[in-house]
Amino acid sequence: MRAIDFEKAIETIGCELLRLKFREKSGGNVMVAYGQVPGSLTYVMWDENGRGFVFSQDPDGEDCVSEYNMNALPYERDEKFDLKFE
Numbered sequence: 001m002r003a004i005d006f007e008k009a010i011e012t013i014g015c016e017l018l019r020l021k022f023r024e025k026s027g028g029n030v031m032v033a034y035g036q037v038p039g040s041l042t043y044v045m046w047d048e049n050g051r052g053f054v055f056s057q058d059p060d061g062e063d064c065v066s067e068y069n070m071n072a073l074p075y076e077r078d079e080k081f082d083l084k085f086e
Contacts (some may be wrong), residue, residue: 001048001085006033009083013043021065023048034070041065045075052081 003020010017015035023031033046041057043065051076057063065073 001030001050002028003030005031005085006046006050006083009050009085010035010046013081013083014038015081018043019070021071032071034067041077043070043073044078044081045070045073046081046083050083050085051077052083054078054081 002037006020007017009019010033014037016038017033019034020030021032023029029048029058031048033040035044035046037044040060043055045055045058046052055073057065058076076084
């Protein structure tokens with residue numbers, strides 16, 4: 001799936017796009033996308049098919065989420081964040 005498809009679908013469900021990771025030598029196809037639910041500590045990861053996985057950070061916890069460790073978070077599958085592509 002192309003980056004523009006992910007950007008539009010993520011905007012439609014109201015999440016903030018934080019980062020797209022591209023498959024090498026794919027001509028711009030997205031391998032994984034990372035986002036955040038605005039106003040929360042909920043982070044979303046989408047695979048190349050647009051399936052959503054969620055991690056909710058404990059506000060009192062010591063976890064520090066950054067762009068460098070987003071791929072290592074303990075995401076859980078959550079179908080309500082699945083992307084629908086046009």
